[in-house]
Amino acid sequence: MKLKKLLENIEATVLSQKDNIDSIEIKGGYVSDLLSDVLGNAKKGDVWMTIMKHLNVIAVASHTEVSAIIFAKNIVPEKTIIEKAEENGICLISSSLSTFELAGILFALLNSN
Amino acid sequence: MIMSEFWYYRESKEPEAKKFMENKPEPDYDLSYSIGERDFVNTGKASSEIKLALKRLGVDNTILRRVAIAVYEAEINVTAHSRGGNIIANIYDNCVHVVFKDNGPGMKDINQSMEPGFSTADEMIREMGFGAGLGLPNIKKNADVLHIESQEGANTFLELVIFYE
Numbered sequence: 001m002k003l004k005k006l007l008e009n010i011e012a013t014v015l016s017q018k019d020n021i022d023s024i025e026i027k028g029g030y031v032s033d034l035l036s037d038v039l040g041n042a043k044k045g046d047v048w049m050t051i052m053k054h055l056n057v058i059a060v061a062s063h064t065e066v067s068a069i070i071f072a073k074n075i076v077p078e079k080t081i082i083e084k085a086e087e088n089g090i091c092l093i094s095s096s097l098s099t100f101e102l103a104g105i106l107f108a109l110l111n112s113n
Numbered sequence: 114m115i116m117s118e119f120w121y122y123r124e125s126k127e128p129e130a131k132k133f134m135e136n137k138p139e140p141d142y143d144l145s146y147s148i149g150e151r152d153f154v155n156t157g158k159a160s161s162e163i164k165l166a167l168k169r170l171g172v173d174n175t176i177l178r179r180v181a182i183a184v185y186e187a188e189i190n191v192t193a194h195s196r197g198g199n200i201i202a203n204i205y206d207n208c209v210h211v212v213f214k215d216n217g218p219g220m221k222d223i224n225q226s227m228e229p230g231f232s233t234a235d236e237m238i239r240e241m242g243f244g245a246g247l248g249l250p251n252i253k254k255n256a257d258v259l260h261i262e263s264q265e266g267a268n269t270f271l272e273l274v275i276f277y278e
């Protein structure tokens with residue numbers, strides 16, 4: 001599924017990789033705020049939904065090859081983190097929804113295909 | 114019983130891995146890094162650069178992912194749990210061997226540290242998103258060889274090997 005389709009169904013702001021957003025594919029999702037849990041369980045192509053916004057999320061997203069990070073509850077990381085994401089080709093998104101709502105919507109969309 | 118040494122070999126790689134560990138041949142080249150205590154900003158450099166070096170060698174993507182995750186977890190542990198240390202990555206044409214040495218204070222019981230969920234992380238480490246007690250299990254899951262030497266009051270030595278196929 002295209003990430004774009006998810007974005008049409010949630011209230012979201014794209015923070016980085018705006019130019020590439022149309023081409024990003026997603027295969028699943030993972031919800032966690034514990035970085036080692038994400039490193040051990042998130043799959044390539046997942047959307048990672050979290051409220052964790054420290055710098056280390058960029059390395060974790062890069063190493064796990066998730067398609068995007070969606071920050072819930074309007075969380076926006078610091079500017080330097082957004083810049084680092086841009087540099088590393090990591091797509092960051094901020095949404096007003098909770099991780100519960102985001103995961104529910106993504107789950108329904110993936111299973112309706 | 115408290116052990117000050119831990120060894121793990123992935124069963125499918127055991128013969129060639131043991132041969133490698135016994136001979137420890139000269140690497141084609143190496144990369145080295147130093148890690149500062151609680152320096153969460155620069156930690157991650159080693160795993161990213163080692164991954165890139167192997168990518169240039171044409172190493173398969175699933176292997177690159179395993180190397181990046183294992184090395185990242187180990188470098189974060191040096192940052193989070195020790196007084197700092199250093200990393201050397203020995204690059205070969207069939208595997209990578211990465212060695213982490215820190216300046217203590219060591220682990221009380223390595224077997225306990227290896228248990229999923231065991232963590233001594235303090236508030237600051239948890240705020241950064243670490244402290245689930247899953248880092249060492251993740252390293253074991255991704256490595257073909259994992260060897261740790263540590264005891265309370267001493268330095269921690271950790272080495273891992275990952276073969277390219």
Ligand SMILES: Nc1ncnc2c1ncn2[C@@H]1O[C@H](COP(=O)(O)OP(=O)(O)OP(=O)(O)O)[C@@H](O)[C@H]1O
Nearest residue numbers: 036190194219226232233243244245246247248249
């Ligand atoms: N280099 C080290 N020096 C001293 N103690 C360590 C070191 N590495 C790990 N430990 C000890 O082992 C425990 C478990 O490590 P592990 O990486 O599995 O989990 P964690 O770092 O606490 O949390 P997580 O990795 O899930 O973020 C640590 O909490 C710490 O007590």
Ligand SMILES: [Mg+2]
Nearest residue numbers: 186190248249
């Ligand atoms: Mg850890």
